[in-house]
Amino acid sequence: MKLKRTNRWLVAGVALAVSAAVFGGVAYSQTLDTTNNSTTKGPTITRSSLDLGGVGLMGSSSAMMASSSAMMGSGGERERTITNAGLSTLVSRGKQGASIDQNTNTATYTGRSVTLVALASPHGKPNMTWEIDGLVNPTVVMRPGTQVDVVLVNTDWGYMHGFELTVTPPPYPSMAMAGVTDDFFLMPLPPRTTTDTSSASYYTRSANLIAASGTYHYLCPVPGHAAMGMFGMIVVS
Numbered sequence: 344m345k346l347k348r349t350n351r352w353l354v355a356g357v358a359l360a361v362s363a364a365v366f367g368g369v370a371y372s373q374t375l376d377t378t379n380n381s382t383t384k385g386p387t388i389t390r391s392s393l394d395l396g397g398v399g400l401m402g403s404s405s406a407m408m409a410s411s412s413a414m415m416g417s418g419g420e421r422e423r424t425i426t427n428a429g430l431s432t433l434v435s436r437g438k439q440g441a442s443i444d445q446n447t448n449t450a451t452y453t454g455r456s457v458t459l460v461a462l463a464s465p466h467g468k469p470n471m472t473w474e475i476d477g478l479v480n481p482t483v484v485m486r487p488g489t490q491v492d493v494v495l496v497n498t499d500w501g502y503m504h505g506f507e508l509t510v511t512p513p514p515y516p517s518m519a520m521a522g523v524t525d526d527f528f529l530m531p532l533p534p535r536t537t538t539d540t541s542s543a544s545y546y547t548r549s550a551n552l553i554a555a556s557g558t559y560h561y562l563c564p565v566p567g568h569a570a571m572g573m574f575g576m577i578v579v580s
């Protein structure tokens with residue numbers, strides 16, 4: 344059963360409101376990390392001939408439900424808060440088994456089990472981008488049937504960020520979530536707890552999926568973020 348997008352964003356809206364209340368004293372937009380705010384290096388987008396046409400995984404905040412042939416999820420979401428040291432450990436785990444090509448901006452996994460660590464708007468990288476395995480908005484390649492532990496980490500200081508997988512290619516409108524097929528979804532997380540990166544705690548959210556053949560795009564579903572460059576490609580072949 345599919346959680347309707349509108350319902351999902353109602354939930355997201357409540358989450359944002361709660362977060363705003365909890366973090367009420369913090370002026371996010373005033374302290375936005377604009378480190379090296381240069382041109383976003385996006386992936387070269389090619390549409391897979393295998394169009395999955397909206398068949399996919401419907402996630403909710405508590406469970407993943409698989410349907411037919413696209414990304415199949417298993418297990419519920421997990422939430423954690425990690426220290427800066429924990430962040431380094433997590434990034435290292437993400438790089439395990441990855442063949443990283445800086446020239447093509449591609450991370451290729453050949454193993455059966457992958458931890459995909461997606462850092463949202465990380466310090467030292469262009470604003471409003473993803474960092475995966477040290478690359479900015481890389482193309483991630485993996486084999487069909489790979490068990491993927493997708494870990495979203497909000498490394499930003501300033502904005503909430505979520506993670507969505509879709510077969511819908513860019514460009515994305517400001518309200519990206521209204522125009523894309525939703526194949527996998529991790530609800531937005533608050534920014535790190537303090538501006539200082541070394542003493543901050545970072546919010547993480549993760550869930551498992553099994554990669555099915557196809558071309559997917561990861562993006563941040565928070566309004567405006569995908570349009571500003573928070574997207575990249577995942578090729579399962």
Ligand SMILES: [Cu+2]
Pocket residue numbers: 463502503504505563564565568569573
């Ligand atoms: Cu975002």
